Amino acid sequence: MMKIAIVGTGPTGIYCLQQLLATGRQLAVTLFEKGKKAGIGMPYSPEHAGKFMLANIASIEIPPVVEPYLDWLQAQPEARLVSFGLEPEDLDDRQFTPRLLLGEYYRAQLLALVERAREGGHQIDIQESTEVLDILPHQEVLQVKTAKGWHGPFDRVILATGHDFPDEDEATRSYYPSPWSGLIEASIPAVPVGIMGTSLSSIDAAIAVANQHRRFRRRGDDLCFDIAPDTGLHITLMSRSGILPEADFYCPIPYHPLAVLTDEAVARCASGSCPLDTVFDLVRAELLHADPAFALRIGLAGLDADSFAPAYFATREAADPFRWARKNLEEVERNKADKVTVPWRYALLRMHEKVEAIVSELPEADRERFDAGLKKVFVDNYAAVPSESIRRLLALRDAGVLSVLALGEDYDLKREPSRTRIKTQTDEHVFEVFIDARGQKVLTSNDMPFPSLREALLQAGQEVPEVAEDYSLIDVPGYAGRLTLASIPYLMHDRPFVQGITACHDIAAAIAVGAAKGRRRRLAAA
Template sequence: MKKYAVIGSGPTSIYLLKHIFDYIGILKKEIHSISIFEKCDILGMGMPYNPHTTDLYNLSNISSEELPELDISFANWLKKQPKSKLNAWGIDKEKISKKEVYNRLALGQYFQSQYQTIIKKFSNSGIIIKEFPKTQIIDIQYNRTTETATLIAHKNLEFTCDKVIIATGHVWNEEDHPAAGYYGSPWPIKKVFPKPNTFHNFTVGTLGASLSAFDVVSSLARRHGEFKETNNGALIFESFKGAEKFKIVMHSENGWLPHLQYEQEKPIREIYRHLNREAVFNALDAAGFLRIETFFHKFCRKALAVAFKKDGMPTMEKKVLEGDCSFSDFVEDMTEKHEFENAFEGMRMEMEKSKQSVQHNKPIHWKEVTDDLMYALNFHAELMPAEDHLYFHKKIMPFLMNVIAAMPIPSGNLLLALYDAGKIEMISGHAEVLETKNDPYTKVTVSNGDAQEILKYDMFIDCRGQQPINLKNYPFQSLVKDGFVTSSQIKFESTTKAKQLMGSDKSHTIVKKKNNFYYNFDGIAIDSGYSIMDSHGEAIHNIHDISFTHITGLRPYSYGLQACEATSGILVSVWVKSIENNTEINANMENITEIYKEDINL
């Protein structure tokens, strides 16, 4: 009987515990106890949904029907809450819907209740649950001989266990310089609020114009003015007296805003919805790689053509079926259709389509299918060579995070109201923060083609979201020092491409081993079952890492609550297979995809 430890108690851990309990009949023979370590005083919420971190005006960006279900759905749980609670969250009990998006504080309370429900279920299961709130694990030491891990917390506390699952989620260690008005992240968001009885009566800048930037926009706007609905149903913004000069300028390299919420035919993603395991492995080239263009030609084009036909887009239906249509062609075409000279006016145009889609239950099939296909590719990404990973990060991810991303309609309405009031602006171009420590303001260089200018802000907030980690900022440095955690290295198929990059600014990220070249991506090396990989390329099956910021090298599109559920489900299925077959964990890609095949709801 083994002692397990879980670091973190947010959604990934909650879904992990759910999957463990789903297999309680098998796993209770293996697991003696599970110790859950949470650095916060609240267990079962996670950073984005915690009242210490977020704000009433930050929306969750996911509807109830998109949430992988726990004991009860989010919408049904809300319906059971007292009116006083719902009023505090600004929720009308009579209008609760599985399609609606609610604020993060409400979702955090839901997650905590589901966590507590799961913990209660374990009470008579034979597996002991131990909870450690306000206990931050600051290091992990692994003993290869005894195959045990020692978790080290503050105040020299140590815990020894047989297996560790790292599920730490978001960590914001970026440095702030309040004297210069610079904040390395918006979190906890209260730190950027004006002091009581004062306003930010000046222009606030944000680096990034994605959903994180909108959290800042929403929270600050409501503290500097009021949104009102006119007689014809339009939303307008009026500044409070003394806050007339308050304004927000968002910096986005491409000048894009995330696109708006759309109706989906099947809101829960499935890995093998549009392809199957056998076809993927038959698509590998002679060197054993899944090339991204091969993936597009064999799996995407037909599925997208069907989607475009459903959406009444015959030109795109025909184009994606043409023999010379590449992934780049598809991305460029659909980006061009959704790229606007003025992002806010473009959002106004998109708003009508979005409302038609959501309010009249009309799915936008091509967006949903694209998201499905990229979700499937993500869970096979270790089959791609380094050059295709680089292409995916450079070309595909910006498209996915802007055109396929779904900002809730209420958020879009607020942005347009601020724009119409002259309270928000977008500046495109590459923005870079200059040294701020000795200045009473933040200086930002903006480069756009040959033009360059320097702007000054009394407050400037980096809203690009969680950045991937590298070995230097991996939180458990003993594992790095002892060679149990290594960089995520992905092999090039073409030595010519690798040599070309060796002469560029990326040269420091390329290593040569024997006759092969590898690219060091951000994130750590893991096998397909989320075990860490040591410096000899061997998996340490006693330590699993399912924190997305740690594994982004091999899982570039692994994000969101559905991926939390899928990743933890895959991990537990790996354990169950090992126990059922009475074998060591075998987590190579071919074995793991058997799990995808058997449980297509992952």
């Protein structure tokens, strides 16, 4: 049997187990989970999410483990669904459900997958409440150290540790370094609250604070938030541009193939002298092909890789963010009802993963240009949020407890013991509670929590871990070919769009392909 350790049992770890089992080889797998329950994943756990927080992915997009998410939902007791705000008769494959429910799905799927694997002769061991402290090479294998002692030897160790945010002990009563740093269990007073960021994580943070003081209520088709005007609570979402994300839009799934920006066309761009400009020529041509009216409206023919983003955001930045949000919400809900696809939105959605393939090969100057421009457009497009999240923002705005602040490019943020001050070019803003909700930061080898592995990476001169197509480490003595890095924060440097459940599945599939190839090479050598 091939002996494998999987560190982390969120979606990435679960899909890794699923894909490895599908290779047909008999396996002995040990799954290490730091939390009390394996299979849930940090963003979907009760410690880090409330029932009101929605997952930003619908059933139709979630790769099944043992059964599709919608099938699992439809098999749940009605009382359980109602407790999460869902009506059984309203379930459909494009619905956004609470994160906690998605976490319960993955937990159930892991247990079912393990039961099926054991029946097939595989040896599966789940170590819950077990934090991995270090990973060390020993001859031709790896050993894993926990507080319980040494485990192994393992032919391969897969790091699937998922998101990495500051610990709760870094938070104070007036400052939270992330929405995952104790905010869910904290008691937030009715004071001015500042939230850095305007993404779904920021929206969830705002709703978590608001829910401590009043509740959202439905009045007919409208969502309302009733609160006394003199309560003292006021929440400010802020970012450099001050724009809100748009609502998730209807489009065909699985995706239709692109006409111009193909894998082959993108690959050819890497060999040119100006790869970013060449790949943008493909982006422009694809948009012109998909939606000539949109191209004409923003003057696409005269734009380049640097001017495209300013033109794309110009109208939204000039508009009131809540008026834009209300108009956008009405548009996407109408399109969903009529199954209408906006061609330019769909084109951008399908292009970002194709373009990502060339990012690691961009010269430094081109990478800086990409991060400052085209990347922002793609992120804005694929990070559209559930319509219900926009409704909640509008309800808070109508209740007078929410505003959006555009900080501009030049602002000063100063943390004090009991407040946070932000000074822009025109004003100063003081917040008695401040939440940094800018999402997952890119991690480097210095952030690696396993001392021996961290030292080996740094000695190999890898400031950012280098991985092969199957995500196994390259050129790190003792670990190369044996340790597989499936932890998304460490992959984001070269793959800026790698976040999300579908990415977890794709990573796992590549790991399984690599494991199967390695097996064939060993058999051939024998």
